[in-house]
Amino acid sequence: MAARLDMGEAVTPDLAILYEHPLWFEPLFAALDRRSVPYRAIRLTDHSFDPADKSVPAPVVLSRVAQSGFLREPEHGIFYAQSLLAHWRANGATVLNGPEILAVDSSKARQLSLIAGLGLAIPETRVVHRREEILAAADGMAFPLLLKANVGGSGAGIVRYDDRAALAEAVAERFLPESVDRVLLVQDYVPAEGGRIIRLETLGGRFLYAIEVETGGSFDLCPADACVAAPGRETVRMAAVDPGPELVEAAERIAQGMALDVGGIEVVIDARDGVPRFYDINALSNFVANPLDVLGWDPHERLVDFLEAAITEAKR
Template identity: 65%
Template sequence: MSDLLLLYEHPAWFAPLFGALDRRGIAWSALHADGHFFDPADPVPPAPIVFNRIAMSSFLRQAEHPIFYAQALLAHWAAAGVRVINGADTLAVDASKARQLSLIARLGLAIPATRIVHRAADLPAASEGLRFPIVVKANIGGSGAGIVRYDDRDSLAGAVADATVPDSIDRVLLVQEYVPVRGRAITRIETLGGKFLYALDVDGGGSFDLCPADVCLAAPGKPAIAITETTPAPRLIEAAERIARAAKLDIGGIEVMIDDRDGSPRFYDINALSNFVANPLDVLGWDPHERLVDWLESLIVEAKA
């Protein structure tokens, strides 16, 4: 049995992590979700520590995605005594923008004004009281998928009538005020073990796909985005750490934007699948994978104690 098992779906995203683990000599193994099955009566854990690396965008790559399967699998392993990193509870939050916004608002932090529906027909009524333009979002998205902007109520109503509004694989939709972002860049605050790791300002030039990782940036047709390291205000770092702890987020990114209308920071996304920034040595001057492996090594030591 290896000391660490990585459950993953994307075939290329984790090469930097795999390489960092190999360089440290850690006894690890990787398990691709496809082709896997489990016996709910089997109490034997696969490894002392399991690192969940299932992406919400997996539904874009295959209809038979592992998002909901992984929640059941990770919960089963946790019940068998496994230390699951970004476990079933975290994955359930990652898989629901509605739950993310509720969690953030419960912490007393500002979010974009939002309404949640389960039928597209209810979007126009739900948009009453919201300032246009608005966006309709799939509850489960990834890399900007399932987000469409509507500049007025008539265009939204027309899209509903034409059945061209976004859909979500769980049939939950958000209608949300489009926030004009001050300086155009959103800030992505990465956390590890519930603590601040680094932050990026990401300017997508109006695109909703703001994934800053290597494979995302190399994707065909991917709009150019500008990425710079930043140091957020202490109150934003503290807020992101509170969100991470409330979401049981062992590692991941918290996204916030400054509303140009009133200067309010509005938190809007919790992302449990962080691939880290492309070209980290150029952008940050250091490689966050090394910090991640430091942390994983400490968990392995604890598990063996």
């Protein structure tokens, strides 16, 4: 039985889902429908709010805001959503992956600072906000180097430079990646052991599953259905993997350290020295494509369990 409510319906459901991408969350919506959980799907694109309005769309709100939204819409809602989620929380809603999570999700610099603060290894990185500081930041760093946009998604805003001359030319010609917040990361290019990275998904601060994803030289490693099926996109090879207790414990420390409700932690095993270097936190966590084939079970069912528990708690 369908449980999704239209925006025009006056009934307040148990759950609201704030989202941007039109396709990524159909598997979640389908799981909610199967379980007959009433919910309202709120599209971020055409949303506005009144700061004096104290109503909330539901007792529990789940944020599914994509950092790659700026690729699809110049007038994206990434930073707008932080204000909206904070407003709903202030007026009594339980907000999962709330504004403070979104703030970290939208800053690779903050992610790396959090990870390093936990004593975990990260790629050598310098953070800058002016073009003129890029070459100075690269002093003493080995090439190849990456320039990364601080706000990124789907591999956007990442460029590799194989030597200092190539980087200097890009700086001089102003042919550089851009970040919507004007912050860039100068980062060591870590060669991935076996040409693979590991993505560890967490739910409620606990390990959920892990997959290995072949890089194929690409920085766009999104594993979800809509990504895998995107026109012109090369096939991303992925497989379930047992990451071992050390990586599981590290991923849980990261998730718990930022109070992440649901999200993925990405790590690359450095082929030069075997050190696991954590480099990205993805609070969107739209889960792996074809989960029954890859994992043997559907993580959306676990997410619905988590949401139902949050709804029960919010009603007490």
